[in-house]
Amino acid sequence: MSITLRRPTDATTEPTEKDTKRPGKGGRGDSAVKAGKPTKAKPQPKTQKAPPKRGASIIVVGDEPRVDLLPPEVRASRRSKGTRRALGYGVLATVLVMVVAVGGGFALNVAAQAKLLVTQSQTVSILAQQQKFMDARTVQNEVATAQAAQQVGASTEIDWSPYLASIQSILPPSVTVQTVNVDSSSPLALYGQSSDPTQKPRVATVAFTAETSTLPDVPAWLRSLEKLPGFADGVAGTITLDQTTNIYTAGVTLHVDQRAFAKRFEPKEK
Structure with missing residues (x-):
């Protein structure tokens, strides 16, 4: 652990007793500094700071104090809150898609069943109408059979x-x-x-x-x-x-x- 001390950065310093009392001419100390007039301070020699060791924490003295007393679990919970929210939205979207798909399939099934019923009723009606022409169909079948027999019987005919x-x-x-x-x-x-x-x-x-x-x-x-x-x-x-x-x-x-x-x-x- 390393401690860093920060010095004030004011450019002025308070006058010292040496600066206010200096011997002057006639044996009197008339070289007193006028009241309220600042004097320049001598620059302090810069000291080279040793680099902190790797892995060591740095404590800054004189900086704004900040303390984080929250446990890591709270921060992890905050980070995972967004993930849980996104997962919840995904699950909700999936449920909505499934509901729409099931509803569409049910609607198509109902439409197909209705179309099937209409077709079946039309088929029954057509069969009932065909019953009226059964004799004609029988005659047509007999004519077709006779024509086929003629074609077979005369297939080798030579005039x-x-x-x-x-x-x-x-x-x-x-x-x-x-x-x-x-x-x-x-x-x-x-x-x-x-x-x-x-x-x-x-x-x-x-x-x-x-x-x-x-x-x-x-x-x-x-x-x-x-x-x-x-x-x-x-x-x-x-x-x-x-x-x-x-x-x-x-x-x-x-x-x-x-x-x-x-x-x-x-x-x-x-």
Whole structure:
């Protein structure tokens, strides 16, 4: 602990007895200082203060006296009061947010329940109105079933009458078709395919015999028959000559693919 003494800072001092009584001329002390006239004091030599030791408390003598008698717990309580107030405001804000959220959720739930009740009542009304048209709906279902059956049953249909007429029109005028044998696919079973890899897939086979008075050029006939719709390929058969009538008979086999389907009952594209 160190003690610091402060000296007065007045620039004047009281006159001393030496200053008032000095011997003068004639043996009398006439050098008395006039009353009330200050004299300058000699400056005191400055003394160098030793620095206080670390950790030592300093007591200032002559300063304004101040004493803090409050215990540290009181100051700590004052400092923590603001923290407690902020925490209280935070808790209050959290409670308010939760109350608002719960209220909003409850309001949304009530609105959703009301909308559900309105929708349910509309559904009941629509079902009651549909009961009046049950017969019409039954007829519509039967018509749709019949249309679907037509589409399935006619899915492999080929209009053979114009097709065979096209064969006769394509052949040379001197050639007359005598017999025709048609084998077509069914909607209930797959059509058998040839094991010959050179022959294309087919859905029907047309085998016919033609008569001509001249030697038939069957390869030329096959090239002409390629114009038929759905023509896949053709195979030439045997050629025979009737010695009595001098008439040639040639056999031809045509394979037809799915492009020849009539598609009568397929829905039309809008």
